[in-house]
Amino acid sequence: MSEVQWKPEYELGVVTMDDTHREFIDLLNRLEQCPPAEALERFDALLDHTVAHFWQEDVWMDKSDFPPLYCHRGEHERVLDVLKEVRRLIAAGDEGIILTLLRELPLWFDNHAATMDAALAGHIERTGFVAERISAEAAPA
Ligand SMILES: [Fe+2]
Numbered sequence: 001m002s003e004v005q006w007k008p009e010y011e012l013g014v015v016t017m018d019d020t021h022r023e024f025i026d027l028l029n030r031l032e033q034c035p036p037a038e039a040l041e042r043f044d045a046l047l048d049h050t051v052a053h054f055w056q057e058d059v060w061m062d063k064s065d066f067p068p069l070y071c072h073r074g075e076h077e078r079v080l081d082v083l084k085e086v087r088r089l090i091a092a093g094d095e096g097i098i099l100t101l102l103r104e105l106p107l108w109f110d111n112h113a114a115t116m117d118a119a120l121a122g123h124i125e126r127t128g129f130v131a132e133r134i135s136a137e138a139a140p141a
Contacts, residue, residue, distance in 0.1 A: 003029050003032060003033075004025050004028050004029055004032070004106045006022060006025055009113075009114065010025075010113050012113065012117060012118055012121035013121055013125060014120075014121045014124050014125070014131050016056075016131050016132065016133050017057070017117065017120075017121055017124075017131060019133075020053050020056060020133075021053075021109075021113065021117075023049060023053075024046075024049060024050065024053060024109070025109075027042075027045055027046040027049050028046065028102065028105060028106065030042055030045070030046075031043055031045075031046055031098065031102065032102050036095055039090060039095060039098055040087075040090055040091060043086070043087060043090055043098070044087070046083075047083050047084075047087060048136065049136075050079070050080065050083060051080065051136075051139050051140070052134075052135075052136035052139040054076035054079070054080065055134065055138070055139035055140065056133070056134040056139075057072070057076070057117070057120060058072075058073050058076065059134055059138075060120065060124065060129065060131050060134075061073065061120060063129070064123060064124060064127055064129035064131075065127075066120055066123050067123075068116075068119065071116070072116045072119075072120065075112065075116060079108065086098075086101050
């Protein structure tokens, strides 16, 4: 499995969003590079980040009256459901699921960034909404 590379097209022009996406890619790569004994700990770091990352976008969509809010939020919920199931499988000893995740999650992100996140970034730029960093502690548990 090779490292996920940051691509120029991931740069959507909203600094807080781009920074959060860089952190997501970095945590994916840390999971990819870790020894099996650290997999659960690294996965939890990725999961915690993703909960906060999606919550931040959900709040921005809500506050900026983003029209396709429910579609975008629904996709976040589905991905979090998958990640929670993957966590259950890793904790049960299925380490192979990490390889599947590391193959599939970057493909999902490619598509999500190019469509839903790009639409949100365009909306933020057009409306002048200030997309501030939202603390991870504010995200639902
Ligand atoms: Fe998103």
